[in-house]
Amino acid sequence: MHTVMVIGGGFALLVVFLLGGRFMGDGSSMALAAAAKWFIPAWFIGAGINMAVGVLKAGYSVAEELPIFLFVFAVPAVVAGLLWWKFGR
Numbered sequence: 001m002h003t004v005m006v007i008g009g010g011f012a013l014l015v016v017f018l019l020g021g022r023f024m025g026d027g028s029s030m031a032l033a034a035a036a037k038w039f040i041p042a043w044f045i046g047a048g049i050n051m052a053v054g055v056l057k058a059g060y061s062v063a064e065e066l067p068i069f070l071f072v073f074a075v076p077a078v079v080a081g082l083l084w085w086k087f088g089r
Helices: 002-024 029-056 062-087
Strands: none
Touching: 002 029, 002 062, 029 062
């Protein structure tokens, strides 16, 4: 359940980035593409923090947390990559 909530948080952060790109940029599709592009490294850091909490606080090993980290990072990042590709054309 925690994994689903973290992925949902990733999608919420993606929406924040897209809204920021729309309102802080000129509202064009290129601004949305840039927002999606900037989301990916920010989400990598966020997913990494989630992994660190799992290792340091919950007591899981890095080997146990790594597949979860990859899944948690990949799902919103793939959507952001598709948006970057779509709006960046």
